[in-house]
Amino acid sequence: MASATILPRPPALPDFPWDSLRPYRARAAQHPDGVVDLAVGTPVDDTPAVARQALADSSNAPGYPTTVGTPALRAAVIEWMARRRGVPALMDAEVIPTIGSKESVALLPLQLGVGPGDLVLHPRAAYPTYDVGARLVGAHPVPVDTDADPATWVLPTGPDGTPRDPVLVWLNSPGNPDGHVLSVAQMARVVAWARRRGAVVVSDECYAELPWAEPWVSQGVPSLLDPRVGGTRPDGAPDRSGLIVLYSLSKQSNLAGYRAAFLAGDAALVAAVTEVRKHAGLMVPAPVQAVITAVLGDEAHVAAQRETYRRRRALLVEAVADVGLVADPLSVAGLYLWLRGPAGMSAFDLVGAFAELGIVVAPGDFYGTAGAGHVRVSLTDTDERVEAAAARLRGPGAAALFRP
Numbered sequence: 051m052a053s054a055t056i057l058p059r060p061p062a063l064p065d066f067p068w069d070s071l072r073p074y075r076a077r078a079a080q081h082p083d084g085v086v087d088l089a090v091g092t093p094v095d096d097t098p099a100v101a102r103q104a105l106a107d108s109s110n111a112p113g114y115p116t117t118v119g120t121p122a123l124r125a126a127v128i129e130w131m132a133r134r135r136g137v138p139a140l141m142d143a144e145v146i147p148t149i150g151s152k153e154s155v156a157l158l159p160l161q162l163g164v165g166p167g168d169l170v171l172h173p174r175a176a177y178p179t180y181d182v183g184a185r186l187v188g189a190h191p192v193p194v195d196t197d198a199d200p201a202t203w204v205l206p207t208g209p210d211g212t213p214r215d216p217v218l219v220w221l222n223s224p225g226n227p228d229g230h231v232l233s234v235a236q237m238a239r240v241v242a243w244a245r246r247r248g249a250v251v252v253s254d255e256c257y258a259e260l261p262w263a264e265p266w267v268s269q270g271v272p273s274l275l276d277p278r279v280g281g282t283r284p285d286g287a288p289d290r291s292g293l294i295v296l297y298s299l300s301k302q303s304n305l306a307g308y309r310a311a312f313l314a315g316d317a318a319l320v321a322a323v324t325e326v327r328k329h330a331g332l333m334v335p336a337p338v339q340a341v342i343t344a345v346l347g348d349e350a351h352v353a354a355q356r357e358t359y360r361r362r363r364a365l366l367v368e369a370v371a372d373v374g375l376v377a378d379p380l381s382v383a384g385l386y387l388w389l390r391g392p393a394g395m396s397a398f399d400l401v402g403a404f405a406e407l408g409i410v411v412a413p414g415d416f417y418g419t420a421g422a423g424h425v426r427v428s429l430t431d432t433d434e435r436v437e438a439a440a441a442r443l444r445g446p447g448a449a450a451l452f453r454p
Contacts, residue, residue, distance in 0.1 A: 081408025
């Protein structure tokens with residue numbers, strides 16, 4: 051009998067990091083007042099009424115949705131990007147909906163034709179999926195300090211000893227986990243550097259509606275597609291060549307369960323991504339497309355959710371300071387606190403200290419070697435649970451847990 055064909059093994063991927071939190075979750079669950087889960091960052095507040103109504107109104111959807119999205123959805127994205135993100139004159143061909151933004155982070159290297167051995171750069175403290183997306187196509191993920199001048203980045207070298215050029219550069223502003231915001235000047239510097247090397251720049255901007263410090267509260271967090279970043283073409287139109295932005299409504303509109311997101315940018319790149327998505331059947335369900343259209347036109351629910359997170363953040367910032375944890379001074383936006391413990395305590399030591407108080411947080415090690423000695427604390431448990439966490443951190447004996 052002929053032996054069965056052995057299929058190629060999938061690319062080597064890191065262990066799924068969240069599985070390592072199981073013993074800490076079990077310890078936290080023993081707290082008499084229950085667990086406070088500040089680890090994953092899953093929204094817990096109600097999905098806004100405008101979204102639920104749009105879902106109900108569009109629930110009779112017997113036909114296949116379009117990959118590129120409805121004309122109404124594309125118009126809503128274009129209008130919102132101009133109004134909220136300072137990105138004028140997007141065209142229909144420059145926007146498409148996506149099934150949440152994580153699938154785009156993971157699959158964009160494939161959809162853009164990144165191949166084995168190519169260099170993919172990502173922030174040194176980063177959401178793990180940037181690394182995973184590169185590995186899925188056999189590319190080489192390289193962490194770099196995206197806050198710094200790219201001229202200082204240390205890249206792998208070729209046979210002649212000169213640094214190799216990347217094909218893709220990831221930015222994440224505001225950053226997960228660190229909450230750093232890239233200025234127009236910082237992004238423009240990266241774009242100019244990448245264009246000289248023929249690299250695409252992709253910016254994950256899903257926390258942009260959650261700024262906590264000036265100038266970003268007043269001015270708004272800048273987008274990679276801001277004309278001040280990429281410049282203009284000879285005809286005066288914004289130059290979006292080689293640039294893509296990802297955006298998700300999971301955080302600002304509590305739509306994580308809907309998988310509602312979009313991408314925008316260079317029409318040629320969007321067309322290439324769209325072609326792959328058509329062949330793969332990656333279509334946002336029609337009712338979710340209607341929801342995206344509706345929520346982008348409603349600012350009231352976003353403002354209310356921002357205030358909820360601001361209030362929770364203020365409570366936690368004060369409480370963690372009471373036990374001696376130091377917040378990153380550049381962590382000025384987003385859904386998380388990025389905290390450093392005292393010398394001698396590892397990230398998992400800090401996770402264990404929190405677990406003794408019935409609080410689950412994420413170790414900085416999940417986000418690369420730059421996260422050593424840090425923890426990420428999300429703002430996504432209920433008001434009552436966040437207040438409970440703050441009270442426990444201020445309680446007798448809490449500070450002693452955070453000493454090596």
